[in-house]
């Protein structure tokens with residue numbers, strides 16, 4: 188894990204990252220390929236992915252719990268699920284990018300009662316609904 192404080196990213200910056208990103212993973216970030224949310228061990232990203240920043244930083248106001256609206260039949264984990272960077276869970280994601288092709292990835296850690304679930308999802312501009 189990267190313990191350095193993350194830089195704040197605005198929704199506009201994150202959107203620009205998505206818009207300038209390649210359409211697909213490269214050989215280096217393919218192991219993290221995840222058009223929809225996938226659980227992954229946080230340590231697995233060492234190397235290929237680099238932290239770019241975070242849409243939420245400790246000390247900020249709690250972001251809204253309102254969830255990104257989804258079309259009927261599309262669940263949270265679907266590759267088709269829309270991404271609203273101002274709504275849950277995207278409004279507290281970190282953004283990481285492949286060091287080689289710069290494809291951005293959203294990372295989100297869900298803290299349950301007895302578990303911690305680290306999730307990752309590719310950030311593609313065509314899923315953005317902001």
Ligand SMILES: [Zn+2]
Nearest residue numbers: 213216285288
């Ligand atoms: Zn890559």
